[in-house]
Structure formats: C-alpha cells, structure tokens
Amino acid sequence: MYKRRYLGRRTEKEIEQDVMRAIATIISEKGISSVTIKEVSNLSKTDVIVLERRFKNDEELIKAYTSQFxxxxxxxxxxxxxxxxxxxxxxxxxxxxxxxxxxxxxxxxxxxxxxxxxxxxxxxxxxxxxxxxxxxxxxxxxxxxxxxxxxxxxxxxxxxxxxxxxxxxxxxxxxxxxxxxxxxxxxxxxxxxxxxxxxxxxx
Missing domain, CATH: 1.10.357 (Tetracycline Repressor; domain 2)
Known part of the structure; x- marks a missing residue:
C-alpha cells in the first residue's frame, strides 16, 4: 500500500519519489494500463497541473517510469x-x-x-x-x-x-x-x- 512519508511542502525530489511510488503501486495492484495522470495525482497527492507540466500526458508518465528499467x-x-x-x-x-x-x-x-x-x-x-x-x-x-x-x-x-x-x-x-x-x-x-x-x- 502506498504511503506518503513527508509533511508540509515537498521538494522537487520528494514529489518525484512520491509520483514514482504511486505509479509502482498502481502497476502492482491494477497493471500498467491503469496508470493515468489522474490516478497518480490522487495517490501521490500531487496536483494534476503539476504532473501535466512534467509529463504532458499519460504515455509520458508511463515512459518516465519504465525508462528506469x-x-x-x-x-x-x-x-x-x-x-x-x-x-x-x-x-x-x-x-x-x-x-x-x-x-x-x-x-x-x-x-x-x-x-x-x-x-x-x-x-x-x-x-x-x-x-x-x-x-x-x-x-x-x-x-x-x-x-x-x-x-x-x-x-x-x-x-x-x-x-x-x-x-x-x-x-x-x-x-x-x-x-x-x-x-x-x-x-x-x-x-x-x-x-x-x-x-x-x-x-
């Protein structure tokens, strides 16, 4: 189960870590096809607009995660x-x-x-x-x-x-x-x- 570790304002690195952990949780529970900006936004407690500035769309979000491997x-x-x-x-x-x-x-x-x-x-x-x-x-x-x-x-x-x-x-x-x-x-x-x-x- 996904858990945020930070209180208060997060750094850029902390936001990225939360987003990647949220994606990993969604993949584990529902599969990669279920990874969307909206789902990741809800789980990582990150505004949709913040994610869209970084990743543009769902595909770019998935690409950012899978590129680690x-x-x-x-x-x-x-x-x-x-x-x-x-x-x-x-x-x-x-x-x-x-x-x-x-x-x-x-x-x-x-x-x-x-x-x-x-x-x-x-x-x-x-x-x-x-x-x-x-x-x-x-x-x-x-x-x-x-x-x-x-x-x-x-x-x-x-x-x-x-x-x-x-x-x-x-x-x-x-x-x-x-x-x-x-x-x-x-x-x-x-x-x-x-x-x-x-x-x-x-x-």
Whole structure:
C-alpha cells in the first residue's frame, strides 16, 4: 500500500519519489494500463497541473517510469565471459543470474508483461529499445557456441522466450506439474536450460 512519508511542502525530489511510488503501486495492484495522470495525482497527492507540466500526458508518465528499467538485464547480468575458465561455467552462471534477476524484480515483471500484451506506440518503442540492449549482450552468448547445426541467436531466443513465459506467469499455477515460484523449481529450470545449452557448446 502506498504511503506518503513527508509533511508540509515537498521538494522537487520528494514529489518525484512520491509520483514514482504511486505509479509502482498502481502497476502492482491494477497493471500498467491503469496508470493515468489522474490516478497518480490522487495517490501521490500531487496536483494534476503539476504532473501535466512534467509529463504532458499519460504515455509520458508511463515512459518516465519504465525508462528506469531500460538497461535492467545489462545491469543485473553484467558478466564477462572472459572471466570464466570455460564456456560451461559461464553459461551456468549466466542462466542462474538471469532467472534470479527476472524472478525477484516485480516491477520488471510487470513491464515485460505489459510489453508483451499491449500493442501501442510506447510498448513498441520500449521493446525496440530493449532489443538494442540485447544486441550488446548477444555476442557474449554467441561466441561461446561453435555449432553449425543451430543458430546461437535462435537458440537464445527460444530459451529466453521460454524463461520469460514460465517466470512471468507468477504464482497462478504449476506448469507441466512444476512450481517455478519455488527455489527448487527455479534451480531445476536453470539446470535444465544449462543441459540444453551444453549440447551445443563446441560441438
């Protein structure tokens, strides 16, 4: 539940913090599509005119919030393959960090679900920006695989898509009888993906 911490006149920084916390609360309770200047104004106790001066419209408000996570994966999975003694150790560490980062960051989960299911100019722009950051990371993945039978990029796309799906489903139910919301379930997921990847390392 959102709570304001300040009494009296707020500084610019405090207003921004209140606005961002209000947006996070709305996303958590109702989803990104419910973020509007009016809703944020009510929850953050900030005049609509103040928000409109800063953000112009609902889309700009959402953009300001989601832009905090543009480099989420790069920041949380900042590993150098050259620091590892072999490709297998690199991939196991990469997979574990990826699963841990996605699972623990609920804000990022909400943003990814929103990007996948809502087709708007903002989600398309956000998805394209994430693709740019992914391209910076892909060489670290692809250069570890020397296999003529399969495209490393296609392999990464399939594995990443599968990870997103099972991790972003939340706690709705098990999937194929497995509970990936548990530590043991996520460990099994990481080990299974690693075994798949290992089949294509220097084959």
């Amino acid at each position: 543009d480099y989420f994966l790069n920041d949380n999975i900042a590993i150098n393959p050259n620091d590892y003694k072999n490709a297998e150790v690199f991939f196991m560490n990469l997979i574990e960090k990826f699963i841990d980062a996605i699972y623990k960051n609920k804000d990022m989960q909400s943003i990814m679900v929103w990007e996948m299911y809502e087709n708007s100019s903002l989600t398309r722009k956000s998805a394209r920006k994430r693709e740019v950051t992914l391209k910076e990371f892909l060489p670290s993945f692809t250069k570890q695989i020397n296999n003529e039978k399969i495209s490393p990029r296609a392999l990464f796309a399939v594995l990443t898509g599968g990870l997103y799906y099972v991790l972003l489903r939340g706690n709705r139910s098990t999937f194929c009888g497995l509970d990936f919301s548990t530590k043991s379930g996520r460990k099994l997921l990481a080990e299974t993906i690693f075994k798949i990847v290992r089949q294509f390392i220097n084959e």
